[in-house]
Amino acid sequence: xxxxxxxxxxxxxxxxxxxxxxxxxxxxxxxxxxxxxxxxxxxxxxxxxxxxxxxxxxxxxxxxxxxxxxxxxxxxxxxxxxxxxxxxxxxxxxxxxxxxxxxxxxxxxxxxxxxxxxxxxxxxxxxxxxxxxxxxxxxxxxxxxxxxxxxxxxxxxxxxxxxxxxxxxxxxxxxxxxxxxxxxxxxxxxxxxxxxxxxxxxxxxxxxxxxxxxxxxxxxxxxxxxxxxxxxxxxxxxxxxxxxxxxxxxxxxxxxxxxxxxxxxxxxxxxxxxxxxxxxxxxxxxxxxxxxxxxxxxxxxxxxxxxx
Numbered sequence: 001x002x003x004x005x006x007x008x009x010x011x012x013x014x015x016x017x018x019x020x021x022x023x024x025x026x027x028x029x030x031x032x033x034x035x036x037x038x039x040x041x042x043x044x045x046x047x048x049x050x051x052x053x054x055x056x057x058x059x060x061x062x063x064x065x066x067x068x069x070x071x072x073x074x075x076x077x078x079x080x081x082x083x084x085x086x087x088x089x090x091x092x093x094x095x096x097x098x099x100x101x102x103x104x105x106x107x108x109x110x111x112x113x114x115x116x117x118x119x120x121x122x123x124x125x126x127x128x129x130x131x132x133x134x135x136x137x138x139x140x141x142x143x144x145x146x147x148x149x150x151x152x153x154x155x156x157x158x159x160x161x162x163x164x165x166x167x168x169x170x171x172x173x174x175x176x177x178x179x180x181x182x183x184x185x186x187x188x189x190x191x192x193x194x195x196x197x198x199x200x201x202x203x204x205x206x207x208x209x210x211x212x213x214x215x216x217x218x219x220x221x222x223x224x225x226x227x228x229x230x231x232x233x234x235x236x237x238x239x240x241x242x243x244x245x246x247x248x249x250x251x252x253x254x255x256x257x258x259x260x261x262x263x264x265x266x267x268x269x270x271x272x273x274x275x276x277x278x279x280x281x282x283x284x285x286x287x288x289x290x291x292x293x294x295x296x297x298x299x300x301x302x303x304x305x306x307x308x
Contacts, residue, residue, distance in 0.1 A: 006033040008068055008165050008197045009054065015062030015221075016046070016053055023049045025221035027063070031165075036191045036198045038208035041218035047201040050218075051169045054199075055086050068164055081109035085158035089170045091150065093142060099153050100138040103129055106160025128159035131194075132186060148179030155186060159194070166190075168200035172207065180204070184211045209233050252276045 009031040016024045023046040031037050039047045052058040053065060056077065065072040068083050075083075085106070093102070106128070107121040129135035132152045137145070142153060151171055158166050168187065172180040188211050191198050202208045208215050209229040217225040217232065225232050254277045257267055271278045 006068075007031070007066070008033050008035075009199060010066040011050075011063070012066075013063035014050070014053065014060055014065055016049055016058055016060050022061075022221060024218075025062075027218070027221070027223055029216055029223050029226055031197060031199055033164075033197055034191070034195050035214060036188065036212050037200070037214045037216060038212035039199060039201045039216050039218065040205060040208055045218040046221060047218060048169050051086070051167050051199070051201055054165075054167055055084060056080050078109050081161065081163075083163055084165045084167060085161040085163040086167045086169065087151070087154050087158050087171050090147075090174050091154050096141050096143065098139055099134055099142055099145070100125070100129070102142050102153050103134070103138075103156045103160050106157040109161060124162065125156075125160045128156040131159060131190065132156040146179075147175050148182055151175065151179070151183050152186065155183070155190070159190065159196075163196070165197045165199065168198065168202075170201050170203055173203055180207065187211070205233060254279075256280070 007030050011027050011029055014024055014027040015022070023044075027046075027050065039050065041047050049058060053060055054067065054072065056072070056075070060073070067075065067080065072080075103125045104117065104121070107117055107125065111117055111121065126135065129138060132155050134149070134152050134156050137149070142150065145153065166187075171187070172183050175183065184207055187198060187200070190196050200208075200212065202212075212229065214227065215225070215229055215232045216223055252275045255271055257271070257278060257280045268278060268280060
């Protein structure tokens with residue numbers, strides 16, 4: 001059994017560039033087993049470049065990256081693919097592969113000309129499709145799916161690799177708001193239930209603060225901040241995520257919401273967006289429910305958190 005405190009990714013003074021252009025010059029941080037870390041920064045700060053270095057697509061010009069304790073420079077492609085899976089911003093194929101075909105591609109690091117796919121390989125792919133709820137359209141053509149469905153299929157393919165680490169390169173940037181939430185919730189479930197370590201490049205600080213346990217901010221080629229969301233982000237600058245754009249109700253109601261364990265966040269946002277007079281409580285002071293109550297109240301919305 002792997003140590004829960006095991007370092008899965010270690011960046012030590014990592015540097016990389018394109019030709020004479022230096023993108024990253026001195027990046028150092030670690031990702032422990034089971035963490036869900038967001039990599040944040042403005043365009044051009046090297047977030048996606050760092051992901052490419054981990055996945056072996058770009059060489060370092062300086063420093064070191066270790067993956068599961070092994071020097072990244074010395075890893076063979078097959079060995080790396082058994083440890084690291086990548087979920088890109090988008091993924092297109094030129095041929096008419098079915099969903100099941102795409103998911104089964106996750107077993108490629110374990111299959112060669114001497115070993116064809118086995119029953120075990122098919123069972124691993126089947127479980128991945130069930131986890132991502134893609135088994136219901138397994139026989140559909142991948143290129144005919146919606147953007148959200150495609151991302152779930154690529155997640156299923158990544159899980160089928162049975163990696164120690166999943167790298168996400170802006171996995172929701174091409175999706176609408178509803179599907180962004182759907183994909184991020186699915187990734188968090190995989191992180192929590194399957195104990196998969198996740199390093200995610202995200203452009204939306206709302207998503208990072210809501211779903212990730214830790215945020216690393218890149219600026220000027222270096223790490224400028226590293227810590228839990230509540231320590232890194234000024235909450236007053238965060239706009240709450242609304243999954244549904246509800247019409248204002250003609251007859252607002254007075255509604256008291258009793259919630260806990262993050263269960264009230266979406267309900268409170270939706271009801272206040274509809275124009276109802278909302279109060280909430282009792283809520284744990286350290287919970288997401290308490291934070292959304294504080295935020296919505298500070299914006300002058302009709303929210304009256306319980307003082308109990």
